Amino acid sequence: MSLEIIGSGFGRTGTASLKLALEQLGFGPCHHMEEVLAHPEQVPHWQAVAAGAPVNWEDVFAGYRAQVDWPGAHVWRELSLAYPAAKVIHTMRPEDAWWKSFSATIAGVLATYKELPLPPHAAAMMAAADRLIAQQTFGGVLSDPATVLAAYRRRAAQVRAAIAPERLLIFDVAEGWAPLCRFLGVPIPATPFPRVNSTAEWLEQFGARQH
Numbered sequence: 693m694s695l696e697i698i699g700s701g702f703g704r705t706g707t708a709s710l711k712l713a714l715e716q717l718g719f720g721p722c723h724h725m726e727e728v729l730a731h732p733e734q735v736p737h738w739q740a741v742a743a744g745a746p747v748n749w750e751d752v753f754a755g756y757r758a759q760v761d762w763p764g765a766h767v768w769r770e771l772s773l774a775y776p777a778a779k780v781i782h783t784m785r786p787e788d789a790w791w792k793s794f795s796a797t798i799a800g801v802l803a804t805y806k807e808l809p810l811p812p813h814a815a816a817m818m819a820a821a822d823r824l825i826a827q828q829t830f831g832g833v834l835s836d837p838a839t840v841l842a843a844y845r846r847r848a849a850q851v852r853a854a855i856a857p858e859r860l861l862i863f864d865v866a867e868g869w870a871p872l873c874r875f876l877g878v879p880i881p882a883t884p885f886p887r888v889n890s891t892a893e894w895l896e897q898f899g900a901r902q903h
Contacts, residue, residue, distance in 0.1 A: 695753055695775045697722075697876075699760030700768035700851045701783030702844060703825075704793040706865030707761035710783060712886035713869070714758045717878050723759040725821075732813035738763045739816065742823040749774045762798075766824045769854060779875065781861045782851045790844065791837050799834040802826050 711722040728734040805818035833839040861875040868885040
C-alpha cells in the first residue's frame with residue numbers, strides 16, 4: 693500500500709476532521725499525530741526524522757493510504773517526491789482562528805510537555821515534535837504571533853510553488869465535502885462533514901488544561 697494523499701497543512705487546521713473525512717471516503721487508514729500516540733512503535737521513525745537521519749517512508753507509512761497533520765506534514769516535500777502519484781491537500785483556516793487554536797494547544801504543550809503526566813512514548817514523541825515543530829518550523833519561537841504566522845504563510849507559499857495545481861487542493865474544512873470530493877473524484881456522502889478535536893478535546897489527550 694502506498695500513500696495516495698499527502699497532507700501538508702499545519703496542525704490545528706482541521707486535520708483531525710480531515711482524517712475522519714478521508715477515512716469515510718475510503719482513503720484510510722489515515723496517518724495523523726493521533727496514530728503516532730496510539731502506536732508507540734511509530735515514535736522511533738519520527739525521532740530519526742527529527743535528528744535528520746534517513747528513514748524508509750514505506751516503513752513509516754506501512755498500512756496507511758493517507759497522511760495528514762504533524763509529524764507527517766513536516767516532510768510533505770519528501771513525501772510528494774516519494775509518492776509522485778499522490779495528491780496533496782494543504783489545510784488552512786483564517787489566520788486569527790488558527791493562531792488562537794495553535795497557541796492554546798500545540799504551542800502550550802510543547803512549552804510544558806516535560807511537566808505533563810505523559811507515558812514514556814508520548815514524552816519521547818513530544819521531544820521529537822519539539823525539534824520538528826518548535827525548532828525547525830518556527831525557529832524556536834512559539835509565543836510571537838508574527839513569527840509563527842510568517843511560518844504559516846511561508847509553508848502555504850512553498851507548497852503552492854512546489855506542487856502542480858492539478859495535484860493540489862488548498863482546503864478549509866469549513867467548506868465541507870464539495871471541494872474535497874471534487875478533488876478526489878468521489879461522490880459526496882449524505883452524512884455531515886466530520887467536526888472533531890476542539891481545543892478542550894485536544895488538550896485532554898495530553899492531560900493539559902485550557903487557560
